[in-house]
Amino acid sequence: MDYDRSIQEFEKLRERHPNDPAAVNHLLTAIQIRELYRMGAMNTGEYSNDSFIGQAHRPADPKIKEQIKQLVAQAEDLEERELKANPNNVDAIYARGVTRAQFAVYTALLERAWFSALRNAVGARHDHERVLELDSNYLDAKLVVGAHNYVMGSLPWSVKVAVALVGLSGSKEKGLAYLREVAGGNVESSVDAKVVLALFLRREHRYDDARALMHELAARYPRNYLFPLEEANLLRSTGHAQEAAAGYRKIWQNGREGKYGNLHYEVSAYALGELLRGQKDYANSAAAFEMVGEVSDPDPEVQQKANLAAGEMYDLLQQRDLAMKKYQTVLAENGSTAPAEAARKHIKEAYRE
Numbered sequence: 001m002d003y004d005r006s007i008q009e010f011e012k013l014r015e016r017h018p019n020d021p022a023a024v025n026h027l028l029t030a031i032q033i034r035e036l037y038r039m040g041a042m043n044t045g046e047y048s049n050d051s052f053i054g055q056a057h058r059p060a061d062p063k064i065k066e067q068i069k070q071l072v073a074q075a076e077d078l079e080e081r082e083l084k085a086n087p088n089n090v091d092a093i094y095a096r097g098v099t100r101a102q103f104a105v106y107t108a109l110l111e112r113a114w115f116s117a118l119r120n121a122v123g124a125r126h127d128h129e130r131v132l133e134l135d136s137n138y139l140d141a142k143l144v145v146g147a148h149n150y151v152m153g154s155l156p157w158s159v160k161v162a163v164a165l166v167g168l169s170g171s172k173e174k175g176l177a178y179l180r181e182v183a184g185g186n187v188e189s190s191v192d193a194k195v196v197l198a199l200f201l202r203r204e205h206r207y208d209d210a211r212a213l214m215h216e217l218a219a220r221y222p223r224n225y226l227f228p229l230e231e232a233n234l235l236r237s238t239g240h241a242q243e244a245a246a247g248y249r250k251i252w253q254n255g256r257e258g259k260y261g262n263l264h265y266e267v268s269a270y271a272l273g274e275l276l277r278g279q280k281d282y283a284n285s286a287a288a289f290e291m292v293g294e295v296s297d298p299d300p301e302v303q304q305k306a307n308l309a310a311g312e313m314y315d316l317l318q319q320r321d322l323a324m325k326k327y328q329t330v331l332a333e334n335g336s337t338a339p340a341e342a343a344r345k346h347i348k349e350a351y352r353e
Helices: 005-014 021-039 052-053 062-085 091-111 114-132 141-153 158-164 171-186 190-203 207-220 228-235 241-256 265-279 282-294 300-316 320-333 338-348
Strands: none
Touching: 005 021, 021 091, 062 091, 091 114, 091 141, 114 141, 141 171, 141 190, 158 228, 171 190, 190 207, 190 228, 190 241, 207 228, 228 241, 228 265, 241 265, 265 282, 265 300, 282 300, 300 338, 320 338
């Protein structure tokens, strides 16, 4: 998650290989993921169900959006140039599929244009299926094909029938099998496949299998707090509240010790507060929510949600003065959000479960 340094390195790579679309794709991916993280859209738990479709985060930076579109156009130009010379250039087809996949992410999560995202995702799948036709051992191509198969296979029956009419189909089992192949291979996309596989396993309520993947990645990338955070979330989902709480506290402590740099590890305190809230331990829950404000530059969305939640805990503890202060803080932070609307209601009438 050292995005700035990653982007610097990929910039150098693109300068050394100006005609290689793969170099452009790597830079594109790094810039896009950094922006998604800045927007607050990198918490895998939000994608464990379909609620993310209606959940908007902070808007994307217009300059970054323009940069991403320029990189997509540059990569596509290089790919088409190579494919014009050799239509069966497997690396160029693969690169085009990666560009389309990244643009699908862009249109979905930055533009929130779902049908456009679907078109790009379908194009990416077709490219990578073509790659596998030309070279069945091109394991990286199974990431996009596997992910798309799972998504198509997860659609309601009525929707499956509709998409089948335009030539789309999918199988959850095939999708998971492909992702396992990539995750178990020693290829560039193996780590990506483990992340996607863990997400899909969580949606299937196969929490232990998903947690094993997160545990492995947490050990491999100790400066990335998202992996141990997801492991703790999965423990919470399986009823292991004590172990989950210990996981959240460990992330918090590591963050306080500087192990995550300037990353927003304070989300672990918010998650701890939510866990304790579910146990009706309102006093310790409020204390956990208050911890979010102890970091020097907390994520504004997390901070506002934590202040609202702390106020609600104080109301339940019948500490109305403290609750009112928290609600006023929520309104001062940003008065046009869902937490702000809830704070206005609680100011008029104390929160009750």
